[in-house]
Amino acid sequence: xxxxxxxxxxxxxxxxxxxxxxxxxxxxxxxxxxxxxxxxxxxxxxxxxxxxxxxxxxxxxxxxxxxxxxxxxxxxxxxxxxxxxxxxxxxxxxxxxxxxxxxxxxxxxxxxxxxxxxxxxx
Amino acid sequence: xxxxxxxxxxxxxxxxxxxxxxxxxxxxxxxxxxxxxxxxxxxxxxxxxxxxxxxxxxxxxxxxxxxxxxxxxxxxxxxxxxxxxxxxxxxxxxxxxxxxxxxxxxxxxxxxxxxxxxxxxxxxxxxxxxxxxxxxxxxxxxxxxxxxxxxxxxxxxxxxxxxxxxxxxxxxxxxxxxxxxxxxxxxxxxxxxxxxxxxxxxxxxxxxxxxxxxxxxxxxxxxxxxxxxxxxxxxxxxxxxxxxxxxxxxxxxxxxxxxxxxxxxxxxxxxxxxxxxxxxxxxxxxxxxxxxxxxxxxxxxxxxxxxxxxx
Numbered sequence: 001x002x003x004x005x006x007x008x009x010x011x012x013x014x015x016x017x018x019x020x021x022x023x024x025x026x027x028x029x030x031x032x033x034x035x036x037x038x039x040x041x042x043x044x045x046x047x048x049x050x051x052x053x054x055x056x057x058x059x060x061x062x063x064x065x066x067x068x069x070x071x072x073x074x075x076x077x078x079x080x081x082x083x084x085x086x087x088x089x090x091x092x093x094x095x096x097x098x099x100x101x102x103x104x105x106x107x108x109x110x111x112x113x114x115x116x117x118x119x120x121x122x
Numbered sequence: 123x124x125x126x127x128x129x130x131x132x133x134x135x136x137x138x139x140x141x142x143x144x145x146x147x148x149x150x151x152x153x154x155x156x157x158x159x160x161x162x163x164x165x166x167x168x169x170x171x172x173x174x175x176x177x178x179x180x181x182x183x184x185x186x187x188x189x190x191x192x193x194x195x196x197x198x199x200x201x202x203x204x205x206x207x208x209x210x211x212x213x214x215x216x217x218x219x220x221x222x223x224x225x226x227x228x229x230x231x232x233x234x235x236x237x238x239x240x241x242x243x244x245x246x247x248x249x250x251x252x253x254x255x256x257x258x259x260x261x262x263x264x265x266x267x268x269x270x271x272x273x274x275x276x277x278x279x280x281x282x283x284x285x286x287x288x289x290x291x292x293x294x295x296x297x298x299x300x301x302x303x304x305x306x307x308x309x310x311x312x313x314x315x316x317x318x319x320x321x322x323x324x325x326x327x328x329x330x331x332x333x334x335x336x337x338x339x340x341x342x343x344x345x346x347x348x349x350x351x352x353x354x355x356x357x358x359x360x361x362x363x364x365x366x367x368x369x370x371x372x373x374x375x376x377x378x379x380x381x382x383x384x385x386x387x388x389x390x391x392x393x394x395x396x397x398x399x400x401x402x403x404x405x406x407x408x409x410x411x412x413x414x415x416x417x418x419x420x421x422x423x424x425x426x427x428x429x430x431x432x433x
Contacts, residue, residue, distance in 0.1 A: 012248025019247035020285050024277040038282050059247050076244065076254050100295040100304060100328055102260035102288060103354040104375050111358055113377040114351045117384060
């Protein structure tokens, strides 16, 4: 994705990308690190703005690091959300629900086919 | 005659899965999705209308119900020995289908409601709701506003660009209203067992449609394919302790999606293939026979009520 295209994306999508990067990293990140992690064309100032907005909303917490801040996601105590959501959604099998899951369960054959497809595609 | 007509819509859905599968293979996913969903709904409607008419025919042979229906003459039907068991069977099947459907609706509504309330309680970033969980999982959560729910394990198994492909895929589900198609598929599958494979095809069609939209959004089919494959493998590894729910002999939906993305996008649009024609013929025949049978029954009832002259 080109730099101009990234800068013009809706604010919600940028916030989602930034939060995802912070969760994936697992450690507090500075705006420069977030920018590098996203490997997109976002300007540092844009990243900083998004981080500040998410901090103001209570989605992120931050700590002093050098002359700026390092940010990390506010964690869910005891993973309660995960427990409750998985509990409700697991009752039905994968195949009998109106939820559109990203990936369905694989069979052993599927796994072989997928690994081969991944190897074949450069 | 009426009875024979009413049996046709009950048999036709058995002919649907083959052309449905082929339509999915050949049409663009969005076209296939609409075609399959509309066909499945119409075939299901034909089934329900037929079962209803058959059950009614039997009921009106019973004197108490005939009186309730203000019948002054007996309803013209073939022998009661044929009609009554058939009607009983039809009524039983309708009841079973209604119960299964009702259970599914209640369960899914509860699941969705609780997922939405949990998602609402979490701090959000745009439409993204992150759930801290060691199990890779991601899904679109329809509602106002639409959300996408992704677990931390899923975020960690993908790189930044693959995550964008995943988000684009889930946003495509929400923007395309794919949950309505999935609900239609569920409804149809509960109405007639032969439509269950069509439900799987509709599910695959929604995924394929979202995959194509995501590939266009991130501008890279290969990247999208890799994101799906890596997400599926990560989920599979995390699932390894559980027994396989679907031991499939043929390759399942995920490899088909990945393979489709790895082949070039634009295939020349085919002329109306025989598969589409066959599917359309099934649907048309089902609707026509169900309608004709029901209208016939209605006329017979009016005759029996003494409202119309017998012919």
